[in-house]
Amino acid sequence: MRHLLASLALLGLFAFPTLAFAQDLALKRVMLSSGGMGYFEYEATVEGDATLKLTVSLQQVDDVLKSLVVYDDKGGVGGLSLPGREPLAQAFKDLPFDQASLGSPAELLATLKGAQVTVGGSRAISGRIVSVQEETVALGNDKGTTTRTRVTLYTERGLQQFILEDAENLQFADPALRDKVGQALVAIQGNRAKDARTIELSTRGTGKRTVRVAYIVEAPVWKASYRLTLGADPSAARSALQGWATIENLSGQDWKNVELTLVSGRPVAFRQALYNAYYVTRPEVPVEVAGRLVPGIDRGGVQADQRSKASSPPMPAPAPYRAQQERTMLPAATPPPPPPVAAAADQIEASDAATQVVFKFPRAVSVDNGRTLSIPIIDRQVPAMRMALYQADTAARNPLAAIRLTNDGESGLPPGIITIYERDKGGSVAYVGDARLSGFPVGETRLLAYALDEKIIIERDVSQADRLATGTISQGVLKLSRIVRQTTTYRVRGPAKEPRQLVVVQRRLPGWTLTKPDAKGIDISEGNYRIPFALPGGDQTQTFEVVQEQAQQQELRLVDGAADQIRVYALAREFDAKTRDALAKVLQLQQSVAEAERKGKQVDTERQQIVQEQARLRENLARVPANSDLQRRYLATLDKQESELETLAKRKAEAENGVETARDALRTFVASLG
Template sequence: MNRPTLLAAAAALLTVTPAMAQDAMPQSALVLKRVTLSTGGVGSFEYEARVTGDATLSLEVRRDQVDDVLKSIVVYDDQGGVGTIGLPGAEPLDTAFRELPFTSGDLGSPAALLTALKGAEVETDGARALTGRVLSVTEDIVQTANGAGTTTRHRVSLMTADGIRQLILEDADGLRFTDPRVRAQVDAALSAIADNARRERRRLSVRSLGNGAKAERTVRVAFVAATPLWKATYRLSLPAAGSATSATSGQPGVGALQGWAILENLSGEDWRDVDLSVVSGNPVTLRQALYTPYFVERPEVPVEVLGRVLPTSDEGGVALAQTRGMAEAAPLRAAAMAPAAMAAPMAKSAPYADAAPPPPAPAPQAAAVHSAEASAADTSTQVLFRYPQPVSLVNGGTLMMPIIARALPTERIALYQPNTQPRHPLAALRLRNDSGTALPPGLLTFYETVNNAPTHVGDARMATLPVGESRLLSFAVDQAVTIDRAEQPSRRLTRASIADGALLLTVSDRQTTTYTVAGARDGDRNLVIEHPRRPGWTLVEPKETTVEATANAYRLALPVPAGKTVTLTASLERPRQERILLTDLSADQLTIQAASQELPAALRDALLKLASLRAAVAEKERRIADIERDQQERVAEQERLRANLTALPVGSDLHKRTLAKMGDAETRLDALSRDLTAARAEAETARASLRERIRGLTL
């Protein structure tokens, strides 16, 4: 570019005023010269004009593009300087009514306008010619002449020299304001409304400063605005099967690839002989409502009255000695900053180097390359395709622009994706990009030569294809190959130990999948199986190092001879640990663990001994439970005898026998209490022995 000068929005964008409209500078129209469309949903539009001396360049844009224009507009001037850019306000109609005594809504009817201009002097024509100031306008609802309904009429009251006079507004032949200033205000408001109805576009005025230069120079103005997303599509033509350049199973061939960019011109103006480019990438594109006026909320403080004091809040202070030191250092800092401040751009800008010429059209790479193919250039984040010839496209039109035409290496494969088709693989091609530039994503249509004529065999979706990489493009279901899949989960103990009272087991979970493939009768297949990846699992079979991994699958290659049945086994493993507290296991659970043949013999013997100790503890605990249950029964029996004793006559035989039974029950309860104490002591001894054994066990 020739001398880029980026404009700060706060300093360069000024609202056009009537005074500016009368500027004496010559008006020159900017002509669209270059268009670049991006997959970020925006387009760059560059305009040019030849000017001499000071000039004002006009540029019209759609109303909905103004925010983007304010955000991105840039001016390039190879010899002169950049002035200001002006455009009408965002709401010109509101601005027009801001100083008027009525609103746009008051122009909806004569009655509303008279009400808004109450006090203005008017004069009427007709049978009752009156002159006076508007006092009021009221509605009257009256019957129609035939009595079938009602109608609304407006009664206008005027203050005249003879007092208050009234007239029916609908009966007056004419009514006008006597004050020329009021008539001018109404006329200006009506003109603003009519003009606003036509203003779907905004005209920008770009001021270019000649800075005394007399020679003619070029001024460029560019901006970025929202555009429809351009789309890439491809056609891949394959030679006839069996030809020297055809791709067979496991053998690469070549295919003729054509790429096209489909784009629309919805910019609001026709493109005439523009330099057209498309860019593929994933840029950050933002928008902001810069054309909408915003007002800052300000805090309201009370009105000061006599005797009222509003002290400010204290924010602390600095010691005087420190302040003096800072003040002495300030001139030194100012002197150090002075060169940088003086380097700021002045009104007259220094000339820049001339812009580099546009890149030349690419030379044909092969006989199949069309002469009008777009030239491609890679950047760090995008790929640009530039059409070598001027392009014309009417507003609202659609265009197809070629972006690539060359032969690329291809290989036929059968791609098995279980989630896409569980029984048959997909007919696919492996396409490698050796074109020297990345290819954007898009749909791809396959053609194959059959009987010396191209025949459509399917479509595919192609992701972004960087230089030197390949993509698998599936275009049909290969019904001639059948695949059966069987899954078998298993578990294997790899390590066991006892420490800190816990049994530590390292277990390896394995998921084994066996693929049984029945080959096609019509020829060999180079099958690629996409085996699903699982987080935390590792592929352990097959062990070949040529396995290709995608984000969600492993790609396993399997040659399938014609008419043969072959198998492939894929295994995933995941290690995990189990920690079992030995104190939480019962004797039966310990016995089950000891019965596992995966455990070493020493560990099984230790678990059996723990099971014996745990059984002894359980036996003691059962003895305690039996004694406690017997105690509860004796207590219940004693309560029953005590209740019976209160109901029997004292000294009777039954009374005496009941007393004897109560004595026996008390004796039995004493014995049970002694037995319970002894049983609890024995159980605690057994538990302590078990805990000690577990605590000291390390294997």
């Protein structure tokens, strides 16, 4: 019985034979996108109806289900099928035992308690399984102990037992149960590649034909890198540019003689878990059970009808200069001048599409799984101008040595690192720095900074001032226009014997206007001005100014405006004479209002003094003898002060009338302006 489980496996295999041979698909085309997606196209030659098998990794199944497409000119696609995400769990879902039960014959028999079995051998038994128990028995001659399995069956002769390890064979009497055991063993065998799924694709048609199957899945981003070799003549208009593409094959399969295409672009790509099972949540309705009847209490009501109702000119040609020759590393012995940069062996076909650049290789490519390939995709002469680029945020004191590169080719260039070399007059080549190239459409230019240019020293100062520009009066409001000016002064000292072309990157202030230098022809890039200046060479320091201005509007109500402000504006020469005269008149009328208000306050002060004096006198009257001379003096003084208060009351009324009259005159005049 030691090989009983193997016998059960054979039964299962006989019960469930494998599928007939299906034709395999061969990988023919690969297209890699810089957006991190890969297009894989397979081919197979079929005749009539056929089943095609395609094995993909588990993590790719969602993308394959989302994007798989079949091309068959003489037939149609019938559909595809593949094991579920948890194939073993599904296989055992409806079986009377689980996967753990197939760990040993004893575990299987214990799980299938009650099943009819037949045991063959010297002691044949047939019956239903009652119990399966392990027991420990001693071996003869003091050789220790061993564990065996005792199985109890219910037979026609009652309960009978046998030792499982001693049985020569055991068979389930029920054919359906034998089939289920075999089905489970086949499922276990087919799940060995647990991280892969084999898709079976059916095609229907007539005759011999080629069927192509393609899909889009996640793939490593391919990278572009460049080599730019500057000529020995600094004034040369063109330089040699060579671009390389680096790709990785991490697809899980070898690429043998495939047609390879590289695409540079940013496609919108989604991922959806189509391989997962989803269920719609349904509300649970309780079971209705007839219960005890309990009539409700009638509490009366009302009749239904009684209810209530309800937004630089072209740069001069750069003067020659030697940007980085001082940085050349000195070898122990001068090597012979190297030959020109080797050209690409194959001419890559590059083309511009609506949203991407496509590079198609002219011959088949082979890349083993897990290996990296780097091959040239660009090889041509491009316009390249040397210059100095000043970015204060990068280096405050020195500009960067840079190249102004122009794409005058027939296709754009993908982004990547560009390594820059410089050839001297003897033909030797030296490395001078790296730069970063962004996506480079046809006809555009890029400034590539690759090293610090310490021969140029720059000092930078920023100042700000404002001035009145214009002023008008409308509906009693003085509307002012002020000009705020920010001036950035650059003091530049370049090499004594080397003229340079300098480009200054100056932050563009939102809502401001560049007034110096002339904005015509000056580039704007990512919120910055790129302003060219020519350095003629020599020891003298050159001074350049960059001025930006903004007009700011202010308003001042003349009726209640501060007199000091109005006095300043009345003298402002930026305003016309009529406006200044009107402001002078407003100032005069405001003074009249102020004078009237002063008189009213003076009356209030005098009255307050009398009231305080009367309070003192009344306090003294309470302490002096009646009918005394002092009492009579106090009373006479109080009488006189009462007369004065009456006079002050009249003066107060006159002062208030004067204030109102002055204010009316001011309001009337202001309303007449504008």
